[in-house]
Amino acid sequence: MVRLGQHLSLQMKQSPQQVLLSSLLQLPIMSLEQRLSMELEMNPLLEMDQEQELDEELEEKQEESLEEEDDDQVDEENIGEIEQEKQKEEIDWEEILNDQDTYDFRLPREKTEEENEHVEVQLESLIDHLISQLHMANLTPAEVVIGEYIIWNINNVGYLVADTETIAENLEEDIEAIESVLGVIQQFDPPGIGARNLQECLLVQLFQQQPQHELAIKMVRDHYEDFKNKRFERLARDLMVDLEAVKRTMDHITKLNPKPGEGYLSYSNNYIIPDIEVRKEDGEFKIYMHDFNVPQLRINNQYKKMMLDKKKTNKETRDFIRQRLESARWLINSIHQRRATILRTVQAIVEKQHDFFDLGPENLKPMILKDIADEIGMDISTISRVTNGKYIQTEYGVFELKYFFSEKYVTDDGEDVSNKKIKALIKDMVDNEPANKPYNDQKISEMLKREGFPVARRTVAKYREQMSIPVARLRRRI
Known part of the structure; x- marks a missing residue:
């Protein structure tokens, strides 16, 4: 009966407040800070707590002073080191993907200056790019939850790093449902995203091309071992084409992108800032949220007074203020709910994984999302959103919350x-x-x-x- 209730709740249409809370739950701490700063600019009914604002002004002045000192220390040697790091990135498909192939793929042609500039100005993370497409797709709420879980398990190169069986077990869904949603995600931009290996990555891109290159599809799908080992004669014989056709087809395939996730901002490319910290104090584990830089929002009373003053404020303005007031209240309430939900989730994780936090990582116990969902009386989808992309500081290092879930x-x-x-x-x-x-x-x-x-x-x-x-x-x- 419990599972039936959870299933039905996923099919219900979410209210605007629930949609807002869901979107805030899945944001890591830095993304939350950015989101709230944007909300501050967009909604005049919101303002920052004055005490926090004064503290931030003082911090900004100190940072400006430090930046001026740092700028003086940049020299040619540092610039040379940066150039060397960029050159290290020029490596082939096999080396990056650790794929078990021996086929010597040619490196893609050098990018033009215009193309390089396009990559440099990409300000959206791969995860954000995929989730925005997910929410525009014609999917049920249950499928969106599956999609979000899949996307958070796609690495920076663009490959799915969790097997579909594990995803199905964690979300208590049929493997067919997972495969179906994965198929939808693999149609997203960039082409080739969400593949489980290089062969699938190439096939996804080939199937998306119009018109389709039938010979290339057959070569990668049905003769992959011969393709990756450059067995030209065998390929020509089995595909019943001449050697020139084989070579032209290989040229076509090597123009595909083996790393579709590149060119986007990555959470892991930045310094990891833990969302939560767990400390052992007086024999008990205490949980602390690292949300001290998150803007503390409150309602602007000046606009509330304007809304109530019918003599001085026309109806159109009052309606505008009323609408923004409602949005502001939803946001503030959602922020509080987000914090409480994360704390409850982490508290349950700490209790379930007590030996890990007390004795070390070798004492990690098997645990799935449902264990925590049942413990605190929430949906698996909520636990999934809480644990995606967030990190916890422990005595034994910093771990992604997803780390604590395993088969x-x-x-x-x-x-x-x-x-x-x-x-x-x-x-x-x-x-x-x-x-x-x-x-x-x-x-x-x-x-x-x-x-x-x-x-x-x-x-x-x-x-x-x-x-x-x-x-x-x-x-x-x-």
Whole structure:
């Protein structure tokens, strides 16, 4: 019955207040600051708390003084270092994607000055760009929740880093529903977004082209191994075309974008600013919100008086003020609700993962979104929005809130462990493997079984790919 109730709630049309709260919940702290600053400029019924405004003016003066000192210290050596860093970014598809391919893709042509300028002025994050398209798509509220979860699991290069089975388990949805929404997202701009590997990325782009290049689609879809290993003669024979056609088709494919997520601002490219901090004080865990820079908003009383003064204020102005007043109140209430929801969610996470916060990351327990949703009586969609893109400062470092959610794995002794522990073991094995004879997936599977973790070879391969660890033959060092 509980699940039925949650399902029905997702199908209901959200009120404007609920839409506002949902949008604020998914914003990391810096994005929230920007959003509220924008609201301050747009709505005259909002004003900043005077005490906070004075503090900010003092801070700005101090920062200006420091910036003047810093500007004097910039020299040619620093500029040279910046240029070297830019050159390091010029690497091929394989190296960036850690794809298990041996096909030597040609680097795309050099960008013109005009194109480079276009990339530099891109001021929107990839996540924001995708979520704005998601909300314009013809989807149900339940599908929007799935879409948001998928988008927050797309990396800076543009690839989906969580497998659809895990997403389905976390959101308690059918795998078919996840695949369906993923298919919608893969039609978004930029082309190739949301693919799970390089082959799918290329295919998504090829299918979007009009007219479609049928030979290129067949080559990537049906003969990918021969394609990536440049087996020209075999491709010509199997596709029943001449060598020139094979080479022309390969030229066409190598013009596609292997990194569709590039060119957008990234949350992870900036310094990570934790939204929350957990400290142990007097034997108890205390939770602190890092929202001291968030504008403290209040209603401008001068405009409220104008609205009530029918003699001096005409009806049109009063209606305008009334509308803005309602929006201002919704926003202020949503900010308070956002804060309370995040605190409740984090409190539940800390309680469920007590051993992690007390003893360290190796004590992470398996936990899914539903565990927290049931604990605090909220929808899974709310927990998903709270945990996406937000970070928590702990005694053991800074972690994304999503880190605390993982699949359950049962050992030979019947103990439930997090799949993150399995991944850590795999990484440790790879880090300490013989350089000239690295372990293949089957070998790692056998080693895990000896330690009491019966993990199938296919599961090892899946976890290895999620950690961007290449196959054994590509890890071999002489």
